[in-house]
Amino acid sequence: MKYWNTLLKNMSEYIPGEQPVDINEYIKLNTNENPFPPSEAVLKALRDACAGSLRRYPDPLANEVREIFASQNGLNKYNIFAGNGSDEIFTLIFRGFIEKNGAAAFPFPSYPLYSTLAEGSGIKYETVDLENNFEYNMDHFLKKKCDLVIISNPNNPTGTYCAVNKIRAFLEKFKGLLVVDEAYIDFYGGSAIGLVNEFDNVIITRSLSKSYSLAGLRVGFAAGDRELINGLMKIKDSYNVDSLALAGAKAALLDKKSFNYNIEMVRNNKEYLEESMESMGFEIVPSKANFIYVRHGNCPSKEMYEKLKDKKILIRYFSGRGRSEYTRISVGTMLEIKSLCSALQVIVGT
Amino acid sequence: MKYWNTLLKNMSEYIPGEQPVDINEYIKLNTNENPFPPSEAVLKALRDACAGSLRRYPDPLANEVREIFASQNGLNKYNIFAGNGSDEIFTLIFRGFIEKNGAAAFPFPSYPLYSTLAEGSGIKYETVDLENNFEYNMDHFLKKKCDLVIISNPNNPTGTYCAVNKIRAFLEKFKGLLVVDEAYIDFYGGSAIGLVNEFDNVIITRSLSKSYSLAGLRVGFAAGDRELINGLMKIKDSYNVDSLALAGAKAALLDKKSFNYNIEMVRNNKEYLEESMESMGFEIVPSKANFIYVRHGNCPSKEMYEKLKDKKILIRYFSGRGRSEYTRISVGTMLEIKSLCSALQVIVGT
Numbered sequence: 001m002k003y004w005n006t007l008l009k010n011m012s013e014y015i016p017g018e019q020p021v022d023i024n025e026y027i028k029l030n031t032n033e034n035p036f037p038p039s040e041a042v043l044k045a046l047r048d049a050c051a052g053s054l055r056r057y058p059d060p061l062a063n064e065v066r067e068i069f070a071s072q073n074g075l076n077k078y079n080i081f082a083g084n085g086s087d088e089i090f091t092l093i094f095r096g097f098i099e100k101n102g103a104a105a106f107p108f109p110s111y112p113l114y115s116t117l118a119e120g121s122g123i124k125y126e127t128v129d130l131e132n133n134f135e136y137n138m139d140h141f142l143k144k145k146c147d148l149v150i151i152s153n154p155n156n157p158t159g160t161y162c163a164v165n166k167i168r169a170f171l172e173k174f175k176g177l178l179v180v181d182e183a184y185i186d187f188y189g190g191s192a193i194g195l196v197n198e199f200d201n202v203i204i205t206r207s208l209s210k211s212y213s214l215a216g217l218r219v220g221f222a223a224g225d226r227e228l229i230n231g232l233m234k235i236k237d238s239y240n241v242d243s244l245a246l247a248g249a250k251a252a253l254l255d256k257k258s259f260n261y262n263i264e265m266v267r268n269n270k271e272y273l274e275e276s277m278e279s280m281g282f283e284i285v286p287s288k289a290n291f292i293y294v295r296h297g298n299c300p301s302k303e304m305y306e307k308l309k310d311k312k313i314l315i316r317y318f319s320g321r322g323r324s325e326y327t328r329i330s331v332g333t334m335l336e337i338k339s340l341c342s343a344l345q346v347i348v349g350t
Numbered sequence: 351m352k353y354w355n356t357l358l359k360n361m362s363e364y365i366p367g368e369q370p371v372d373i374n375e376y377i378k379l380n381t382n383e384n385p386f387p388p389s390e391a392v393l394k395a396l397r398d399a400c401a402g403s404l405r406r407y408p409d410p411l412a413n414e415v416r417e418i419f420a421s422q423n424g425l426n427k428y429n430i431f432a433g434n435g436s437d438e439i440f441t442l443i444f445r446g447f448i449e450k451n452g453a454a455a456f457p458f459p460s461y462p463l464y465s466t467l468a469e470g471s472g473i474k475y476e477t478v479d480l481e482n483n484f485e486y487n488m489d490h491f492l493k494k495k496c497d498l499v500i501i502s503n504p505n506n507p508t509g510t511y512c513a514v515n516k517i518r519a520f521l522e523k524f525k526g527l528l529v530v531d532e533a534y535i536d537f538y539g540g541s542a543i544g545l546v547n548e549f550d551n552v553i554i555t556r557s558l559s560k561s562y563s564l565a566g567l568r569v570g571f572a573a574g575d576r577e578l579i580n581g582l583m584k585i586k587d588s589y590n591v592d593s594l595a596l597a598g599a600k601a602a603l604l605d606k607k608s609f610n611y612n613i614e615m616v617r618n619n620k621e622y623l624e625e626s627m628e629s630m631g632f633e634i635v636p637s638k639a640n641f642i643y644v645r646h647g648n649c650p651s652k653e654m655y656e657k658l659k660d661k662k663i664l665i666r667y668f669s670g671r672g673r674s675e676y677t678r679i680s681v682g683t684m685l686e687i688k689s690l691c692s693a694l695q696v697i698v699g700t
Contacts, residue, residue, distance in 0.1 A: 007445075008447070019409060037402030050393050050397045052387030054388050055388060055564070056378075057366070057369065057383065088587055120445070216407060227353070237434070240438075242566060242595060243566030244592075
């Protein structure tokens with residue numbers, strides 16, 4: 001690793017959920033993908049965009065989708081940034097907004113990418129344990145005196161939700177920058193995006209990966225004060241969102257009917273999943289997302305993960321402190337949920 | 351700019367070529383896009399990929415396209431990285447391979463993104479003037495004692511080409527990391543990619559934006575020693591290349607017949623453009639790319655750019671030291687070249 005710099009050498013690697021080569025042989029409930037396909041309107045818009053005009057660069061400012069997203073959220077285009085997935089947005093936040101001697105804080109357990117990015121940027125960070133019931137206590141973050149706080153809301157992997165008034169109360173005291181990762185907010189609502197009109201130190205991120213069934217397309221949004229958005233625009237690669245992603249995002253944002261129907265189906269399936277698992281004696285953390293965080297007294301989570309994998313069912317197991325007790329299971333189709341529950345019945349012996 | 355860090359505040363902004371809103375009313379010869387559309391095979395592969403599977407994340411390792419690109423270039427998959435355009439690859443190189451107290455050197459004039467990225471990463475850089483005829487003299491870079499050298503070959507905006515044996519001779523003495531940006535190499539060949547098998551300190555970058563007519567899709571490749579590629583893989587965002595970009599890239603790389611035909615047409619059109627402009631008294635720097643770097647004694651370049659813009663023809667004008675004498679013109683279709691030349695005849699009065 002002769003040419004790696006110190007940061008690259010010292011950072012831990014972020015490991016995304018398994019994507020097996022023979023993916024179609026698996027029931028894949030490990031990366032919170034939406035079980036239903038994107039709408040026909042989105043697929044048609046994408047196909048129409050597969051044209052000679054791909055020889056041209058995309059709009060570097062992504063003006064059209066920023067306008068649509070802004071108007072749907074009561075904001076101005078200048079408050080909105082479009083990224084190559086919300087992961088790119090987090091990367092840019094670390095690159096542009098925190099001094100090298102700054103400090104960050106993240107909840108634990110939460111999305112491990114935040115700490116990976118802090119390490120890759122040479123920024124010190126601390127983690128703040130969620131309460132015993134996995135709820136947020138924002139007061140703990142205030143005590144950390146840091147420059148950047150990122151929370152995931154609803155939190156990944158626990159599904160727990162922090163109410164907007166708690167976030168507002170935090171922002172009234174906090175002097176640093178708060179990022180609220182709302183990748184999963186669409187499933188049950190309660191977005192903090194309106195706080196962008198009240199505070200100049202909050203960024204809300206969104207993703208089309210989950211609620212719009214477009215994980216393959218890589219589109220995320222950030223909403224924030226105009227100066228923050230200008231900063232992201234200045235530091236991003238020129239053409240960070242490609243032409244097809246822009247076309248698909250536009251169609252997805254405009255097709256509210258399909259979006260609402262999809263959300264409704266995911267919620268129904270989640271209820272069925274929760275009821276089935278409760279009846280088997282699973283302990284389920286209350287979730288406002290398209291996944292649940294669960295454990296069962298009869299079977300350690302690692303064993304459960306491995307036994308399900310043998311049956312070609314993938315769920316997400318996290319190793320390490322405070323993580324290994326639980327597994328995270330994404331909401332699938334009814335057929336997938338039924339297969340999962342049949343397998344689990346054998347494993348937990350109920 | 352209260353929340354911007356020092357790097358973001360101090361960096362200059364990279365300004366991509368104009369993308370007018372009423373783009374279809376312009377003859378656009380300012381950003382080196384290919385004048386011909388992607389092949390039918392590529393468009394079909396893209397349309398086929400606009401399917402329900404977009405609800406899934408893309409392959410985070412981009413294995414399939416890396417294998418194809420590797421085998422077409424006599425390399426192993428482990429020597430290849432796929433990026434969201436080669437711009438992303440340059441960004442990652444600055445993030446992962448250079449210490450903060452390191453130094454970089456780039457040719458001048460060249461692609462201004464290199465210095466923008468150095469500024470954004472807090473890395474000091476110097477520029478090395480090309481010779482008076484815009485040729486490279488790699489010896490000048492050796493004297494700079496720097497950790498990173500990036501050259502663009504053929505060079506953007508001059509079109510000048512540095513032979514592989516000169517690059518090899520440089521690498522035999524250079525202890526830092528050399529990046530050879532080959533975004534335009536496909537038009538006339540002469541790639542240095544084989545040097546990856548000889549040296550562990552060279553990265554060759556490629557792009558599908560120009561020679562494959564896919565600027566809208568954002569796909570670039572890096573070839574290098576396995577350890578360098580591992581470093582890029584470690585620091586990149588998990589899913590940096592989207593599913594449609596992967597599908598389009600695969601089809602584009604495999605459709606060699608259309609690729610060769612496209613290259614042939616661009617070369618023919620370039621010859622015609624050069625002959626027409628020479629006959630009007632333009633001075634043309636010898637170019638191995640799909641653009642030419644020109645000036646004319648009768649009309650300052652800025653005036654030429656503005657007068658053409660009035661006629662809805664966009665060429666690229668660069669301001670600043672050593673830049674303002676020349677303009678860069680991308681090779682267009684025959685119709686576009688004829689319109690350009692008619693307009694230029696009036697402007698330069700021949």
